[in-house]
Amino acid sequence: DAGVIQSPRHEVTEMGQEVTLRCKPISGHNSLFWYRQTMMRGLELLIYFNNNVPIDDSGMPEDRFSAKMPNASFSTLKIQPSEPRDSAVYFCASKLNQGGHNQPQHFGDGTRLSIL
């Protein structure tokens, strides 16, 4: 049973470059979440989608960040232009929304992003 798949696992790039992070949720899941984790701020929610529609993007730091979910099996998080302070581990998670509390969120292994 494939879990949430994120790519790349590691990305090192220079400031000013565009960065695209990718996520494939678990098949059949209809909610998708992007989180960012740093030592200083811990795990923060950036944005989440229900049925491919963005519901809450209030956690997106600024206009340099954008996220899309063109279909139920794929999402991207883009940073343009990137800055050193964007360095963090970015996690994607998915969940089956059946209107109940019993469904856990399943996380990918994250993308470790370093902006030089």
Added chain:
Amino acid sequence: DAKTTQPNSMESNEEEPVHLPCNHSTISGTDYIHWYRQLPSQGPEYVIHGLTSNVNNRMASLAIAEDRKSSTLILHRATLRDAAVYYCILRADSGNTPLVFGKGTRLSVIA
């Protein structure tokens, strides 16, 4: 969101039981108590959740105080693989909102 309070860190010997506490004095009647853990270099993973009654699964047990203002995650026999950050999170009844993570408890397991 109702707030949870956990110790920053705890230590346990291997093969011993571990009791990880969580205070949530402002919990509402419809909030569920969820526990997740994050192993090194991995994303968080679900451990257990409950509402009022104590819960058991293959990973752990969850003991919930009668007034629901606190709960305890119990690992019956800690192994080195249980070393992780453990997060106690309250979630509304609908379960449709994202998880909001605090700082959690970093558990160290000593061989």
